[in-house]
Amino acid sequence: xxxxxxxxxxxxxxxxxxxxxxxxxxxxxFDQVAGLAKGDRxxxxxxxxxxxSSIQYNDxxxxxxxxxxxxxxxxxxxxFSSFHVVDDRGAPGRKAxxxxxxxxxxVPLKSGAxxxxxxxxxxxxxxIKKDLESGFQYLKDRxxxxxxxxxxxxxxxxxxxxxKSLEALADEIQQKEKQAREKxxxxxxxxxxxxxxxxxxxxxxxxxxxxxxxLEVEMERIRRI
Numbered sequence: 001x002x003x004x005x006x007x008x009x010x011x012x013x014x015x016x017x018x019x020x021x022x023x024x025x026x027x028x029x030f031d032q033v034a035g036l037a038k039g040d041r042x043x044x045x046x047x048x049x050x051x052x053s054s055i056q057y058n059d060x061x062x063x064x065x066x067x068x069x070x071x072x073x074x075x076x077x078x079x080f081s082s083f084h085v086v087d088d089r090g091a092p093g094r095k096a097x098x099x100x101x102x103x104x105x106x107v108p109l110k111s112g113a114x115x116x117x118x119x120x121x122x123x124x125x126x127x128i129k130k131d132l133e134s135g136f137q138y139l140k141d142r143x144x145x146x147x148x149x150x151x152x153x154x155x156x157x158x159x160x161x162x163x164k165s166l167e168a169l170a171d172e173i174q175q176k177e178k179q180a181r182e183k184x185x186x187x188x189x190x191x192x193x194x195x196x197x198x199x200x201x202x203x204x205x206x207x208x209x210x211x212x213x214x215l216e217v218e219m220e221r222i223r224r225i
Contacts, residue, residue, distance in 0.1 A: 022071035023050070026109060028083045028097070030063045030117040036085050036095040042067050043088075044099045049073040052097060065117070067097060078106030083117045163214050193219065 033055060042050035050069035058064055069077055080103040088096035109115065196219060200212045 023111070024069045024071055024074060024077055024109070025053075025111045025113075026067045026069055026077055026083075027112070027114045028065045028067060028117040029058075029114065030065060030085065031061075031119060032085070033063045033065065034085050034095060036065065036097070040094055041088055041091065041096045042069055042099065043086075043096050044073055044076040047073075049076055049099060064114075065097070069099075073099075074108050076101060077109045077113075079109070080104075080106035081109070081115075083115065085117070163218065167218055189219075189223070 036052060036055065038052055038055055040052045041048050042052065050067055050073070052065060053068045054066040056064040056066075067083075076099045078101065080101055082100050082102065084098045084100060086096055086098045088094040090096075196212070196215060199215070200209055203209045203212055
């Protein structure tokens with residue numbers, strides 16, 4: 001082969017290498033995969049970030065799921081990322097891995113990293129947390145809209161739903177191992193307490209701070225677990 005042809009071949013190889021998509025391989029260990037299959041999508045903020053390339057059943061009855069994540073989503077795979085098996089809303093009947101980032105600025109995971117996936121209990125607790133935040137926001141918005149004319153807040157359906165969510169969170173934390181309980185209380189309770197304090201302040205403006213007590217009782221029960 002002539003030098004000219006070798007140069008052309010080398011140039012083509014460089015071009016091909018440059019066009020090859022860069023992949024970050026993440027290995028996630030799950031206790032359950034709930035129907036997840038090879039080829040299912042990896043999602044981040046409802047965007048397709050990659051795919052499931054393999055699922056391996058281990059001797060310890062866990063599953064090792066390999067994810068091929070596009071390097072363009074490197075900000076989605078950090079020390080603050082969690083990996084959840086979810087229903088794929090964009091592909092009915094299929095499952096997906098949903099990547100969630102609890103905090104920005106974490107150290108990026110290296111390709112080949114092995115991490116622990118979210119458990120069904122953690123997914124349930126996450127839904128409870130979202131219900132709590134939604135309930136707090138609803139009540140705050142309602143009080144902001146109606147000011148001092150707000151009546152019957154503690155008797156409202158939203159208030160009762162909020163109380164039930166706090167009760168469910170307390171029960172969920174109580175059932176967890178000590179390490180998991182401490183993590184939930186450390187990561188969640190400060191934010192929930194801030195919401196509760198804001199709700200109390202608004203009720204104080206109405207001269208009705210005593211009405212917050214049912215929620216505070218549940219918060220105290222959580223702290224004592």
